[in-house]
Amino acid sequence: DQQVKQNSPSLSVQEGRISILNCDYTNSMFDYFLWYKKYPAEGPTFLISISSIKDKNEDGRFTVFLNKSAKHLSLHIVPSQPGDSAVYFCAARSSGTYKYIFGTGTRLKVLA
């Protein structure tokens, strides 16, 4: 029962171009979403979040878009840098709960 899905296991992008990472969810009760970045042998690091009352949130090079009707969110990184190469996870939580459900991750490789 995979409630949060990241269907692309990997993505390669040229340095300076846009990286778009996608995430789909099935539970319509999810109302808060987060993106994390993970380097090998380290814990996930928080990147950006979005509440379901918004459809876009921006922080520097990172923008998250939420399409509630499609149950889809995406993370845009522009411009992409080699240091962005990592595994990216999306996570979701239902209102009034505490449990975050994570996707399986997308490995981003930014080519210099």
Next chain:
Amino acid sequence: DTGVSQDPRHKITKRGQNVTFRCDPISEHNRLYWYRQTLGQGPEFLTYFQNEAQLEKSRLLSDRFSAERPKGSFSTLEIQRTEQGDSAMYLCASSKQGIGEKLFFGSGTQLSVL
């Protein structure tokens, strides 16, 4: 802000042995989580504490797993009679309940059961 600290970073043990991991959350955080991650998968929820109360334990956790958070501060996760299938990265995270809440993760404990 010292971040979430986990100890040890790595643990190698033989099948059947008991192991214990420790997590020190960010001091003002009242919520503490344990997650487990295996290769190619995202973090899987194991258990959750609000202050010292363990409010949920995943069905993934067999009776061999136990977690505590005495006095609502640090937490320990113990695995008894380890099995090879327990090999994974065990991640601890903490958060402060409220609007815009986000989880802060530690660096994890990598467990290898031989």
